Amino acid sequence: MEGLWTKCEVCEEILHRPDLEQAQNVCPRCQHHLPLAARARLTAVLDRDSFEEMDGALGPLDPLTFSDSKRYRDRTRGLRKALGMPDAFVAGTGRLDGHPVAAGAFEFEFMGGSMGSVVGEKVTRLIEKALEKDAALVLFSASGGARMQEGVYSLMQMAKTSAALARFRRGRRPYVSVLCHPTTGGVAASFAWLGDVILAEPHALIGFAGPRVIEQTIRQKLPDGFQRSEFLLEHGMIDAIVPRAQLRDKIAQIVGLLGP
Amino acid sequence: MTVLDFEKPIRELERKIDELKELASGEGVDFDEEIRKLERKARRLQVEIFSDLSPWQIVQLARHAERPYVLDYVQFLFTDFAELHGDRRFAEDPALIGGFARFDGEPVLVLGHQKGRNTKENLLRNFGMPRPEGYRKATRLARLAARFGRPVLTFIDTSGAYPGIGSEERGQAQAIAECLETMAGLPVPVIATVIGEGGSGGALAIGVGNRILMLQYAYYSVISPEGCSSILFREPTRAPRAAEALKLTAGDLRGFGVVDEVVLESPGGAHRDPARTAENLGRALRQHLAQLRALSPDELVEDRYRRFRGMGVFEQVE
Ligand SMILES: [Zn+2]
Numbered sequence: 092m093e094g095l096w097t098k099c100e101v102c103e104e105i106l107h108r109p110d111l112e113q114a115q116n117v118c119p120r121c122q123h124h125l126p127l128a129a130r131a132r133l134t135a136v137l138d139r140d141s142f143e144e145m146d147g148a149l150g151p152l153d154p155l156t157f158s159d160s161k162r163y164r165d166r167t168r169g170l171r172k173a174l175g176m177p178d179a180f181v182a183g184t185g186r187l188d189g190h191p192v193a194a195g196a197f198e199f200e201f202m203g204g205s206m207g208s209v210v211g212e213k214v215t216r217l218i219e220k221a222l223e224k225d226a227a228l229v230l231f232s233a234s235g236g237a238r239m240q241e242g243v244y245s246l247m248q249m250a251k252t253s254a255a256l257a258r259f260r261r262g263r264r265p266y267v268s269v270l271c272h273p274t275t276g277g278v279a280a281s282f283a284w285l286g287d288v289i290l291a292e293p294h295a296l297i298g299f300a301g302p303r304v305i306e307q308t309i310r311q312k313l314p315d316g317f318q319r320s321e322f323l324l325e326h327g328m329i330d331a332i333v334p335r336a337q338l339r340d341k342i343a344q345i346v347g348l349l350g351p
Numbered sequence: 352m353t354v355l356d357f358e359k360p361i362r363e364l365e366r367k368i369d370e371l372k373e374l375a376s377g378e379g380v381d382f383d384e385e386i387r388k389l390e391r392k393a394r395r396l397q398v399e400i401f402s403d404l405s406p407w408q409i410v411q412l413a414r415h416a417e418r419p420y421v422l423d424y425v426q427f428l429f430t431d432f433a434e435l436h437g438d439r440r441f442a443e444d445p446a447l448i449g450g451f452a453r454f455d456g457e458p459v460l461v462l463g464h465q466k467g468r469n470t471k472e473n474l475l476r477n478f479g480m481p482r483p484e485g486y487r488k489a490t491r492l493a494r495l496a497a498r499f500g501r502p503v504l505t506f507i508d509t510s511g512a513y514p515g516i517g518s519e520e521r522g523q524a525q526a527i528a529e530c531l532e533t534m535a536g537l538p539v540p541v542i543a544t545v546i547g548e549g550g551s552g553g554a555l556a557i558g559v560g561n562r563i564l565m566l567q568y569a570y571y572s573v574i575s576p577e578g579c580s581s582i583l584f585r586e587p588t589r590a591p592r593a594a595e596a597l598k599l600t601a602g603d604l605r606g607f608g609v610v611d612e613v614v615l616e617s618p619g620g621a622h623r624d625p626a627r628t629a630e631n632l633g634r635a636l637r638q639h640l641a642q643l644r645a646l647s648p649d650e651l652v653e654d655r656y657r658r659f660r661g662m663g664v665f666e667q668v669e
Contacts, residue, residue, distance in 0.1 A: 150668035154607070155598050159583040177668045208663030215660070237551070237573045239583065242597050243609055246573040247662040249552060250559050253528060254535035254659050277573070279524035280512075280552045285532055299523035299552075300514030304578075308514050318519055328522045 099123055115335050124272065124292050124335055129181035129196040132231050136339045137194060141185035146216055150177035151209050155242045163240040170201050178209035179234070182217040184226065188343040190350055193221035196231035197271075197278075204234035206278050207241040211248025214282060218255040221264065227346045228259065228266040232283040235301075236276015249281035256285050265349040267342050270297045270320070270329065288345050289329045290338070291320040297329075353416040357400055357408055361619065364393040397619050404568075407591035409600050410576060412568040413547045414510075417622040419629070420479075421448060421463030421506040421546065427629035428636070429454055429461065438487035441521060446477045446513070447485030447557070449492040451501065455637065460496035462489050462557050463506030463546075479548075480513035483526035486556050490526075490533045502540040502640060505557040510575060512553030527556045534559035535655060538648030542639055544614070544632065545569040545601075546621075561655045562639045563609065565601040566632070567616040571609070572599035609662065611639070 097106050102121035111118075115135050116125040127135075133142055150171065157163040171177045179201035184193050195217050197204040206214075214230070221228040237245040259266060268286025270279075272295035280299055291297060298318040306313055316322050323329045333341045354362050368389045375382040404412070412418070425432050434450035437443045449462045464481065467473035496503050512523055534541060534557070543560035549571030565571060574582075576594035581587040604610040614635045617624030646654060 148667050148669070149665050152664045152666055154664045155596065157596055159596075171668070209665045212663050212665055239574050239579055239597075241664075242573055243571055243599065243604060243607065244663055246551060246555055246571075247609060247659065249555055250531055250535070251659045251662055253531035254559065254656050257532045257536040258656065275524075277552050280527040280556075281531060282528070284522075284525040284528040298519045299512065299527070300519070305514045305516070305519070309516065313516070317516070322520075326520050326522070328525060 099125070117335050122293070122334070124294065126199050126233065126272070127335070128200070129176075129198040129231075132196045133181060133183070133185070133194055136229070136342060137185040137187055137192070138189070142183050142194075143185065144181065144183040145220065146182060146213050148177065149209050149213060151207055151241070153240075154208075154244055155240065157240040157242070159240075166202070166240075174198065174200055176201065178207070178213075179204050180210040180213045182213045184220065184224065187227070187229070187339070187346060190343070190346045191224060191226035192229050192346065193217050193224065193226045194229040194231075197233040199233040202238060204232075204278075205236060205238035205245070206234060206248050207238035207245045208248065210238075211245070211251050214248075214252045215255045218252065218259050218282075221266075222259050222262045225262065225264060227264045227350055229269070229342055229346075230266070230282065230286075231269045231271055232274040232278055233271040234274055234276070234278040234283075236278055246277065249277045252282040253285060256282055263351045265346060267345055269333075269338065269342070271295055273297065275299065275301055287349065290331050290333050290341065291323065291329050292338075293320055293332055293334055295320045297323055355408075355411050355415065357404070358619070361393055361397050361400065364389055364396060368393065394618075401619065405591065406570075406594040406597075406600050407576065409568050410570050410594050412620050413570045415620065415622050416468070418547055419621050419625040420508060421461070421465050423625055424463075424506060424546065424629055424632065425452065425461060427626060428633045429459075430456075432461070435492060436488070438484040438491060440484065440487055442482075442484045444477075444482050444485035444488060445475050446479050446509070447481040447489055449488055451496075454504065454640070458501050460492055460501050460503045461506070462492065462503065464509035464554070464557075466508065466547075477513055479509045480511060481509065481553060482513050482515070482518050483521045483523045486512070486523075486526035486530045489557055490530045493530075493533050493537055497537050497539055500539055502542070502643070503534075503537060503560075504636060505541070505543045505560065507543060507545045507549050507554045507558055507571075508547035509550050509553050510548050511550035512556070527552050530556040531559055535659070536652060537655075538652055540640060540643035540646070540651060541655065542636060542643070544636070545571050545610075546632075549599075550575055559655065559659065561643050561651060561658060562611045564612050564614055564632075564635055564639070565604060565610045566614050566621060566628070567601055568620050569601060570594075570599040571601075571604055572597050
């Protein structure tokens with residue numbers, strides 16, 4: 092179904108795209124949170140016209156000359172054309188209810204929001220910028236984890252971003268991490284789970300290992316709701332579940348309560 | 352005894368040599384010349400085979416059932432080892448061991464993934480795949496080392512953190528992330544050595560060092576060759592190809608600047624002569640530790656930050 096109409100993948104309601112976009116991609120009938128593009132997310136949360144993008148031209152190289160069904164280089168070039176962005180993360184500075192913030196969001200459409208050198212570098216620069224400018228840090232994660240095609244370089248981005256956060260804690264501004272569907276692997280196991288406050292969108296899949304890997308390992312079906320936001324809240328692993336429509340107010344409230 | 356396919360021709364010659372030696376002592380016949388010839392041949396064959404190992408063969412060596420593990424290196428390199436247990440939250444995890452010990456007489460913290468040698472041990476050690484409690488224990492001990500100014504020496508050897516229901520319920524990702532951040536901020540020297548398998552985030556969790564060393568036939572990768580193969584090539588049987596594509600050998604990582612030094616193993620791999628391999632490792636650790644001891648606590652944190660801050664390759668697109 093192309094053009095003006097689309098279908099909710101959960102309740103199968105036919106939805107009018109402009110209305111859906113107005114509702115930040117939340118199904119008006121069943122409240123299912125559809126994926127939301129990085130820029131749309133940042134615009135929806137930050138004060139009007141306050142966002143200034145950083146490092147928008149940082150693009151990937153192919154250090155392993157990796158090739159599977161397609162050459163990595165061709166894959167990233169194709170996506171750059173299709174999505175109008177060179178990699179899977181958009182970062183910048185702006186204001187939230189007047190508070191200075193450094194904010195970033197994943198573009199899940201770009202190779203499953205996987206973290207290679209570019210994502211790791213942009214996240215790290217954003218953390219450094221937040222410390223330097225005495226701004227709060229807000230990150231929206233939606234990622235399958237580290238990007239295989241960049242090999243050990245991708246793995247090392249977990250250490251790099253976590254080390255940057257260790258320095259960020261010298262400052263007095265909070266880091267609010269928002270976990271969106273899905274957040275797993277190397278992103279979950281580094282900066283995403285290191286928020287001073289960790290929020291999640293409803294029913295997002297969040298965890299270390301993907302459900303398929305766990306099922307193969309333990310050779311049994313996983314229970315319903317396993318690794319979903321509600322499950323994590325119950326196990327004490329996140330601070331709160333916040334519907335998309337209320338995210339802006341909730342983040343602003345926390346930044347106000349914790350900021351200096 | 353486990354013998355890998357490519358080790359077989361060497362083992363076969365060695366078996367012949369042993370037979371001849373037995374025959375010689377039993378019958379009083381002089382086979383010295385013949386034995387020396389075969390020994391030379393075996394050595395040459397080993398050099399030949401090991402000079403041209405594929406990445407997949409190196410992965411097999413890294414996983415070799417007789418390969419020395421962290422507790423073996425503790426035996427060889429440290430004295431006065433006091434193992435400490437538990438994360439103080441939920442459980443003890445024997446898949447990741449830790450404790451203080453003396454290295455050249457000076458107290459240090461040792462952390463490492465520990466596999467088992469047999470089924471019973473592997474049940475206890477969970478094949479060296481830690482649960483969140485392992486990483487929380489590592490974090491706890493690393494903070495203790497920081498408080499008492501003890502250098503941290505870690506030994507990486509895991510196929511990965513354990514993917515199970517309990518792991519997810521108790522925050523595997525959070526436990527690894529906290530370990531990463533904690534290690535990044537330690538005001539003491541940290542040296543991480545990949546001694547066998549460096550399997551993704553579960554390996555890296557104890558890998559944030561001022562120096563990163565790697566044994567010659569260890570591997571370090573963002574994902575296991577099998578995992579990469581089933582995701583990208585749609586079947587796990589193409590793991591050898593994935594191993595090649597992932598560029599996961601010590602030589603590759605040295606080339607990327609991710610690893611500071613490749614430590615040579617005994618000829619034929621660490622399992623052929625663990626003592627000799629440990630000696631090489633001890634020498635490398637001694638040298639790097641001496642350099643790091645010259646830095647102040649602030650300089651150590653800064654040095655480690657610079658070390659990881661520089662990792663990654665990218666370009667400005669127009
Ligand atoms: Zn719906």
